[in-house]
Amino acid sequence: xxxxxxxxxxxxxxxxxxxxxxxxxxxxxxxxxxxxxxxxxxxxxxxxxxxxxxxxxxxxxxxxxxxxxxxxxxxxxxxxxxxxxxxxxxxxxxxxxxxxxxxxxxxxxxxxxxxx
Numbered sequence: 001x002x003x004x005x006x007x008x009x010x011x012x013x014x015x016x017x018x019x020x021x022x023x024x025x026x027x028x029x030x031x032x033x034x035x036x037x038x039x040x041x042x043x044x045x046x047x048x049x050x051x052x053x054x055x056x057x058x059x060x061x062x063x064x065x066x067x068x069x070x071x072x073x074x075x076x077x078x079x080x081x082x083x084x085x086x087x088x089x090x091x092x093x094x095x096x097x098x099x100x101x102x103x104x105x106x107x108x109x110x111x112x113x114x115x116x
Contacts, residue, residue, distance in 0.1 A: 002051040007043055030055075080104040 002010055002017065009015050011031040016024040034041055034055055045051040078100050080091045085106045092104040 001047065001049075002043070002045050004045060007045065010043070011041075075099060075101055077101045078103070081107055083107055 006017065011027050012024075013028040014024040015028075031041060034057075037057060039055060039057040042054040042056065043051065044054075078095055080088050080095070080102060081104075082088050082091075083106065088104040088106050092102045095102045
């Protein structure tokens with residue numbers, strides 16, 4: 001859980017609360033990507049319940065006929081990675097239904113910067 005006192009700092013580069021040495025880049029990178037795409041991140045924290053991060057993006061309607069379904073030459077390839085097979089399956093099915101060429105991989109959960 002992130003304490004309420006620290007919430008104002010969690011998106012700063014190099015900020016970390018981990019006891020093990022970390023890089024402190026994760027949330028700073030996420031925030032910059034979300035900001036770049038016109039989104040916002042809401043953070044709420046509650047003792048004994050944890051911290052919740054909610055990412056909001058504007059819904060953009062496609063001006064082309066077909067409501068964003070891709071055909072022919074414009075078909076895009078996507079790679080979906082997650083540690084939850086159910087999430088991968090859902091996203092692959094949803095994106096394939098929208099005309100994308102999707103490859104899904106389920107990866108084991110691990111912390112990228114843990115040092116043993």
